[in-house]
Amino acid sequence: MPSLILAHTRYLVIEQIRVPIGILAGTFFPAVTMLAFVVPFTGQDAATATTATGSLVFFGAMSSALTGLATAVSQDRELPWDPYLRTLPAGPLPRFAGRILSTLAAVLISVVPVLVMGALLTEAAITPARLLLGLGALVVGVVPFMLMGLFVGFTLVSKAAMAVSQLLFFPMAILGGLLLPPQVLPEPVQAVSPYVPTRGAAELIWWAIAGVRPDAVSLVMLAVWTGAMAVAAAWAYRRDEGRRFS
């Protein structure tokens, strides 16, 4: 099984590398958002700048995970190569793991410019240990969004998958407090916030990079979302029979 995961990861990474514009685009989006929305507004407070940088790193990662995977999977499903892949002796696990690991590689690359900007242009500061911890939290936090992307990608045709993943992406980012800190969100939003997976992921990252005490409900909900999305993605994969026309 591990060799099969490796084979699928290798195949997807090669495809990514041979068309590098995809990786560049994934890097460009969080970098520009960082420059436009974080650098000018965080001011002199190091803690605020650090958590804001962390939020933004996750914002970019979540975009690659959810929108990127939903789009890639749904588009690939419309190509004649996909039905062939499904005749090969592999279940959902190697295919999902390959998607997740290759996307993770792209996400970790896209993090670099944001981290550099955070260090050079803002007051954000972090120890190497906390940086590593933060990257670990990023990986844990982004997995449910990848599974959500797989679910959407395996359920919908590509145009619908793109639209739906965008529709999920922005409200979740806002509700989870990625764009504005949760404390400044309106009351009703604050009430919902702990239950969206973005909040759990953000809490985890803030805890890792700045030592902010995480909210237990959010973390539990993150775990619940991860499990639920894994089940949903596997279900979508199994019921998928390629494109259907009637």
Next chain:
Amino acid sequence: MNTSLARAIEVTRRYGDVLALDRVSLDIREGELIGLLGPNGAGKSTLINLLAGLRRPTSGTVELFGGSPLDPVVRRGIGVTPQETGLPASLRVGEITDFVSAHFPERVGTAELLDGFGLGDLVRRQVGGLSGGQRRRLAVALAFAGRPRLVFLDEPTTGLDVEARRALWDGIRAFHDEGGTVLLTSHYLEEIEALAERVLVVGHGRVLADDSVRAVRGMAGTRRVSLVAEDLPELPGVLGAERTDGRIDLLVTDPDRLVVELVRSGVPFSGLEIRPATLEEAFLALTSKESARA
């Protein structure tokens, strides 16, 4: 009788309102080389998709090696040809072969496999840079990567020149001689005649004929009547007519009656020949009879 490798029992498959397969039953036994014939939309692809675990039947049972084709472990024993237009263009020939091979516990090995299909020099070439024929050969090669017991070859030689086609036929025969089982579809009836021992004719989602090549050829009771004549009157039992260089070829179900009617009409003719129909003619007769009934 050899062991059954794949089996369909009363299998029906619908796509919305369209009935693609209608209570189809068949048995693929070890060591057989079966030709699957049928017009486009007859249900050939659906049948292969069900046997390869790509789709589920609406009702009925599909078995592969005694298990379900939906089980990945069971699928280790089969080989399928991808559509060559779908091969990922950015991957190299060697990379794609390695990737497919990785799925199987027993492998031919990339170098040996590619050499066997005359692709040995192209290991480092990106798939997007291959010619149509090279891609087709790669697609067929991939079906054999995991030393399968049963291969599904969907149009394996479409787009190949005569020489490449003959080479591929030799490869398929060699696989079969070593005990491999093949289910083959083709637009070229001569290919089925040259390779297959058993023929399945499907039309309108049903198996219209399932027998040896010779039996299917005879089954339709079809004969080809060929003669030279200026003009012909209305004749009974003619399934098809064709005129080439003054000769008229008629595809008929009852040649004796036709000749009696022809003589009775008093139309002058010469060079009368009657011979059994080819597989193609039998196939046309079988499927057109079916559509006349539908």
